[in-house]
Amino acid sequence: MDVSQYLEIFLDETDEHLQNLNTQILLLEQEPDNMDTINEIFRAAHSLKGMAGTMGYKRMQNLTHDMENVFSEVRNGNIKVKAEMIDVLFQCLDALDEYNANIRESADEGTNDNEPLIKQLNDIMNDGKEGAETAAPAAAPTSEQPAGESGGKKWLEIKLGESERSVLKEAVKQGKNVYGLTVSIQEACILKAARAFLVFKAIEEDGEIIVSDPPTQEIEDEKFGFDFSLIVISGSPLDKVIAAASNVSEIQEVLGDVLDLDHEEKTEAAVQETQEKPEAVEPAAVPAAPAAVPAAPAKGNKKVEEKKPAASKPVVNRTVRVDIEKLDTLMNLVSELIIAKNSLVSASAVSGTSSTAVNEQIEYLESVTTSLHESVMKVRMVPIESTVSKFPRMVRDLQKKLGKKMELYMTGEETELDRTVVDEIGDPLMHLLRNSADHGLESAEVRKERGKPEVGSIFLDAYQDGNNVVIEVRDDGNGIDTQAVRNKAIERGVITPEQAENMNEKDSIELLFNAGFSTAQVVSDVSGRGVGLDVVKSKIEALSGEVEVKSKLGEGSSWIIRLPLTLAIIQALMVDIGNEKYAVSLGAIQTIEDIPPQDVKLVQAKEVIQLRDLVIPLIRLNEILDIESKKDPDENLVVVIVKKGDKLAGLVVDELIGQQEIVIKPLGKYVSKCKVISGATVLGDGEVALILDANTLI
Amino acid sequence: MEELKATGDYKQFIVIKLGEEQYGIDIKYIENIVRMQHITRVPKVDSYLKGVINLRGEVIPVMSIRIKMGLEPDQETKSSRIIILKLGMNGLIGIIVDEVKEVVTLESDQIEKIAYDSKDDKDSFLCGVGKCAGGLISLLDLNSVVLENL
Numbered sequence: 001m002d003v004s005q006y007l008e009i010f011l012d013e014t015d016e017h018l019q020n021l022n023t024q025i026l027l028l029e030q031e032p033d034n035m036d037t038i039n040e041i042f043r044a045a046h047s048l049k050g051m052a053g054t055m056g057y058k059r060m061q062n063l064t065h066d067m068e069n070v071f072s073e074v075r076n077g078n079i080k081v082k083a084e085m086i087d088v089l090f091q092c093l094d095a096l097d098e099y100n101a102n103i104r105e106s107a108d109e110g111t112n113d114n115e116p117l118i119k120q121l122n123d124i125m126n127d128g129k130e131g132a133e134t135a136a137p138a139a140a141p142t143s144e145q146p147a148g149e150s151g152g153k154k155w156l157e158i159k160l161g162e163s164e165r166s167v168l169k170e171a172v173k174q175g176k177n178v179y180g181l182t183v184s185i186q187e188a189c190i191l192k193a194a195r196a197f198l199v200f201k202a203i204e205e206d207g208e209i210i211v212s213d214p215p216t217q218e219i220e221d222e223k224f225g226f227d228f229s230l231i232v233i234s235g236s237p238l239d240k241v242i243a244a245a246s247n248v249s250e251i252q253e254v255l256g257d258v259l260d261l262d263h264e265e266k267t268e269a270a271v272q273e274t275q276e277k278p279e280a281v282e283p284a285a286v287p288a289a290p291a292a293v294p295a296a297p298a299k300g301n302k303k304v305e306e307k308k309p310a311a312s313k314p315v316v317n318r319t320v321r322v323d324i325e326k327l328d329t330l331m332n333l334v335s336e337l338i339i340a341k342n343s344l345v346s347a348s349a350v351s352g353t354s355s356t357a358v359n360e361q362i363e364y365l366e367s368v369t370t371s372l373h374e375s376v377m378k379v380r381m382v383p384i385e386s387t388v389s390k391f392p393r394m395v396r397d398l399q400k401k402l403g404k405k406m407e408l409y410m411t412g413e414e415t416e417l418d419r420t421v422v423d424e425i426g427d428p429l430m431h432l433l434r435n436s437a438d439h440g441l442e443s444a445e446v447r448k449e450r451g452k453p454e455v456g457s458i459f460l461d462a463y464q465d466g467n468n469v470v471i472e473v474r475d476d477g478n479g480i481d482t483q484a485v486r487n488k489a490i491e492r493g494v495i496t497p498e499q500a501e502n503m504n505e506k507d508s509i510e511l512l513f514n515a516g517f518s519t520a521q522v523v524s525d526v527s528g529r530g531v532g533l534d535v536v537k538s539k540i541e542a543l544s545g546e547v548e549v550k551s552k553l554g555e556g557s558s559w560i561i562r563l564p565l566t567l568a569i570i571q572a573l574m575v576d577i578g579n580e581k582y583a584v585s586l587g588a589i590q591t592i593e594d595i596p597p598q599d600v601k602l603v604q605a606k607e608v609i610q611l612r613d614l615v616i617p618l619i620r621l622n623e624i625l626d627i628e629s630k631k632d633p634d635e636n637l638v639v640v641i642v643k644k645g646d647k648l649a650g651l652v653v654d655e656l657i658g659q660q661e662i663v664i665k666p667l668g669k670y671v672s673k674c675k676v677i678s679g680a681t682v683l684g685d686g687e688v689a690l691i692l693d694a695n696t697l698i
Numbered sequence: 699m700e701e702l703k704a705t706g707d708y709k710q711f712i713v714i715k716l717g718e719e720q721y722g723i724d725i726k727y728i729e730n731i732v733r734m735q736h737i738t739r740v741p742k743v744d745s746y747l748k749g750v751i752n753l754r755g756e757v758i759p760v761m762s763i764r765i766k767m768g769l770e771p772d773q774e775t776k777s778s779r780i781i782i783l784k785l786g787m788n789g790l791i792g793i794i795v796d797e798v799k800e801v802v803t804l805e806s807d808q809i810e811k812i813a814y815d816s817k818d819d820k821d822s823f824l825c826g827v828g829k830c831a832g833g834l835i836s837l838l839d840l841n842s843v844v845l846e847n848l
Contacts, residue, residue: 336755580739625741667740667750668789670759674742680750680757688738688752 017044032081042071057109060099066121154182154229171233181256184227189250193222202244207234335663342684381416387426398437405455412462428536432473440477474558480551482508513537574657578627581689588694590641620652642694649698714795722835730782760792804828
C-alpha cells in the first residue's frame with residue numbers, strides 16, 4: 001500500500017497526539033487518579049499505534065503498543081501511577097518524538113529500537129500485576145463486554161425494515177437460505193475496513209448481503225468496533241458461508257446461524273415493548289451498533305476524540321485541515337484584489353468620473369475588500385497554544401535537571417498570531433524560559449534566605465495589544481545584575497572600562513543581546529553557551545517584532561516581545577524622494593516633523609536635530625538612495641522620525657504622499673544586495689514602490 | 699509551444715536582436731514577453747540590474763543584458779521588449795532586448811558548439827551558434843548571462 005500521500009497528515013497528527021500525551025501525562029502526574037486523563041492518554045496512545053502501524057513504522061508501533069499496554073493496566077486499576085512511571089513515559093514520548101523527527105526528515109523512522117524503554121515499560125507492567133494475566137490485549141475492556149442476551153450472536157439485534165423482511169421472505173420461498181452472521185476481527189488488526197471489505201466480497205461470491213450493522217458506509221469508513229453483523233441470503237450451506245468469511249486473514253471468529261424470520265419478529269416485538277434501552281429504539285432503521293454501548297468510558301470524557309478507530313460514535317468534524325500553501329495563494333489573491341481596488345480608486349480620481357454613484361460603489365468595494373482581508377488573515381491565525389503547550393513539560397524537565405523548584409504559569413494561550421509567526425516564535429520563547437529558569441531563578445536555599453517562596457515562578461503571558469501581540473516572559477528571580485553584566489562585558493572586550501562608567505541600566509541590559517555573551521558562572525547545557533539572547537533578538541526582529549527587557553535586581557525580570565499581527569499587508573506612509581516613491585511602515589514611525597534648515601546641527605561631523613530634549617541623527621534618504629532631491633536647500637526639511645528599540649532617527653524626505661494599506665511583495669534573490677529595502681509593493685496605478693527598512697537604516 | 703518538441707532532436711529558440719546581432723534564447727526558459735514599461739529603480743545594486751517591474755501583481759527584477767555583456771547601454775524604442783525568464787530556483791527575471799523577431803526550430807546538426815578558448819568576454823555568454831535561413835544566430839547561455847556574479 002502506498003502511504004506516502006498520507007505522510008504529511010500522519011506527521012501532523014502524530015505531533016498533535018504527542019503534544020496531547022505530554023499535556024495529559026503532566027496532568028496525570030498532578031492527579032494520578034483522574035480517570036478522564038487516563039482514558040484520554042489511552043486513546044491517544046492507541047491512535048498513535050494504529051497510525052504508526054498503518055504507515056508501516058514498526059518500531060514506533062512497538063513502542064506505542066507497550067505504552068498502551070501500561071495505560072490499559074492503569075485504567076483497569078492494576079497498576080498505580082508512580083513517579084518513575086511518569087519519567088519512563090516521558091522518555092517514551094521523547095523517543096516517539098525522535099521517530100517522528102526522523103520520519104519528517106527522511107520518511108524513515110530510523111533504526112533505534114529503544115529496547116531499554118520497552119523493557120522498562122514491561123517491568124512496570126510486571127511489577128504492577130504479579131500473578132495477573134500477561135499483557136491483556138489492550139482494547140479488550142472496550143469490546144469484550146457482553147452485548148446483552150444475544151452473546152456473540154449480535155446479528156440477532158439487527159432490526160429489519162419492512163422491505164428487507166419481504167426480500168428475505170421471498171428468498172426463503174425460492175428455497176434460498178437466510179443467515180445471520182457476526183464477524184469478529186482480531187483486535188490487532190489495523191485495516192479493519194479492508195478486512196470487512198474482503199469478508200463482504202467472500203460472502204457475495206455466492207450470496208447477497210441484505211443488511212449490515214453498522215451500515216456499509218460506516219464500515220467502509222472504519223467507524224465500527226471489532227465486529228459487525230450481517231443478514232445474508234445465500235444458496236450455499238451455512239458452514240460454507242462461515243468458512244468463506246473465516247478465510248479472510250485477521251478474522252478472529254465468524255458466528256452464524258439460520259435466521260428464523262418468525263423468531264426475529266417476536267424478539268423485535270419484545271424489544272419494542274420494553275423500550276427501556278434508548279439505543280435499541282433509535283428512529284433509524286438500524287439500531288445503534290451493540291459495539292457502541294461498551295464504548296461508554298469514552299462518553300464519560302469531555303474531550304471526545306474523533307480519531308479513535310474504536311466504536312465511539314463518529315463526532316462530526318467541524319474543522320478542515322488546509323495546506324498552508326493554499327492559504328498563501330488565497331492571501332495573494334486578496335492582495336491582488338486590494339491592489340486592484342487601489343487602482344480603481346486612483347483611476348476614478350484621475351478620470352474625474354466621480355459621480356456619487358461611483359463613489360458609493362467604490363466605498364462599498366473598499367469595505368468588502370477590507371473585511372475580506374481581515375477574514376483571510378483570521379484564517380491564517382492560529383492560537384499560540386500549539387507552540388507554548390510544550391513548555392510545561394520543558395519546565396518540568398528543567399526543574400529536575402537544574403535541581404531548582406519552579407512552576408510555570410501561562411495565560412493567553414488562545415492569543416492568535418499568523419501561522420508563520422507562531423511556527424517561528426517557539427525557539428526564542430524557549431530560550432527566554434530557559435534563561436529565566438537557569439539564570440533568573442535562584443536556588444531554593446537562596447530564595448528562602450531572601451524571604452521568597454521556595455518554589456520560583458515563571459510566567460508566560462500573551463495578549464493582543466492593538467495591532468500587536470505581546471508575549472511576556474517573567475520570573476520572580478534575581479533580576480539582572482547590571483554591574484555583573486558590565487564586568488563581564490569588559491572581561492570579554494565588548495566594551496572598555498571607560499564606556500562601562502557611562503552606561504546606564506538600560507544600555508547594560510542591552511549588552512546581553514551581544515553575540516557571544518553569557519553571565520552564567522557555570523556553562524550548563526540548559527543555557528549559558530552564549531548563543532541565546534542575540535539569536536532571540538535577531539529572530540524576533542526578522543519577524544518584524546521587538547524585545548524589551550525590564551528588570552529589578554532581587555525581584556525578577558521580564559522580557560517583553562512585541563509582534564505584528566500579520567506580515568503580508570501593512571499600513572505604510574508613502575513618501576516622495578526625488579522622482580521616486582517609497583513606503584515606510586507606519587509601525588516604525590514616531591512622528592513627522594517640519595524642520596527649518598538652520599535647526600540642523602553638526603555633531604561629530606554628522607547632522608542631528610534637537611527635538612524635545614532629544615538629539616536625533618538625521619539620515620538624508622536621497623543620499624543613501626542615490627537620488628537627486630527636488631527640494632531647495634533653503635526649504636524646510638520634512639523629517640520622518642522612526643524608532644528602532646530605544647533609538648530614534650530622522651529620515652529626510654522630499655514630500656509626504658499619505659497613508660496607504662500596502663501589500664508586501666518580496667524582491668527576490670536577484671536584488672537581495674540592497675539592504676535598506678525590505679520589499680516592494682504595487683501601487684494603485686500599477687507602479688512598483690520600494691519599502692524602506694527603517695531597522696537597517698538606523 | 700509543447701514541451702515535448704523542445705526535448706527531441708531539435709530545439710526551439712526565440713530570436714531577438716541586440717544592436718545588429720541576432721541572438722537565440724531557448725524557448726523552454728521563457729515565461730512571457732512584455733512591452734517595455736516603467737521600471738522602478740532599486741538603489742545600491744549592480745548597474746546591470748535596472749530595477750523591478752509589476753507583472754500582474756508580481757514584482758519582478760529586470761536586467762540589462764546589454765550592460766551585462768559589455769555592450770552599449772539600452773536605447774528604449776518602440777520595439778524594445780522585456781523577456782521574462784524562469785531559471786531554476788531563483789524565480790522570475792526580466793531581460794531587456796531591442797527587438798523580438800521570430801521563433802526558429804533548429805535541428806541538432808544546425809547548432810555549432812563554441813570552442814571555449816576565446817578570451818572575448820562576449821563569447822563566454824554563448825553556448826553555440828545556430829545556422830538557419832535568416833543567417834547566424836548566437837545562442838545565449840542564459841545561466842552565464844543572468845546568473846553569473848549574482
